[in-house]
Amino acid sequence: MPKYTFSVNGNPVTVDVPADMPLLWVLRDKLGVKGPKFGCGIGVCRACTSHLAGNEIQPCVTPVAQCAGKEVTTIEGLADGDTLHPVQEAWLEQDVPQCGYCQPGQIMAAVALLKRTANPTDADIDKIENVCRCGTYFRIRQAIKNAAQKM
Structure with a gap:
């Protein structure tokens, strides 16, 4: 399987997963990031909304291959330490x-x-x-x- 390296909430990560695996499953199942929620799996309910390179995305329909070399921000990465956004x-x-x-x-x-x-x-x-x-x-x-x- 291919490896993909990107950052999640400022932390570099590398995952060995299929290119078409939805980012939501990589975040939740491979990296333990639980903020983005599964709702519909087709990008409609938007419970999983996160940011990729500063832009809003729905990780349930975003293939992990699109994240290579980019920054993913989830709700966990929004605050600055103890200072909330x-x-x-x-x-x-x-x-x-x-x-x-x-x-x-x-x-x-x-x-x-x-x-x-x-x-x-x-x-x-x-x-x-x-x-x-x-x-x-x-x-x-x-x-x-x-x-x-x-x-």
Whole structure:
């Protein structure tokens, strides 16, 4: 099998897996990174949302071969040591999570949005397509707006 070397949350890793293995399985099953969650496996629910080279991706449909030589960031790599990212802080302040399953993906999508749009409108936020079965969308929207002001 081929070997792929890339970074996960700032740490270099090398994995010996098939080229078409989804990054989500590499992260969870091979590297023990549990933040990105499996939801649908077809990139629709977005519970696994992470970043590859600074861009939002769905690891469940991203082949590991696409990661070679790049930086993968998951929810575990978002904080700076004990200092939470402003989006994480806003999530806590707004008491966003209920069950919490989708929240890592929601937060990573929000970070990507704020990278593209410093002051998002409701319409911008509504374009985030991550599914939350608990329906905390109104708190997610407020948390994103609060984080935007902090950033």
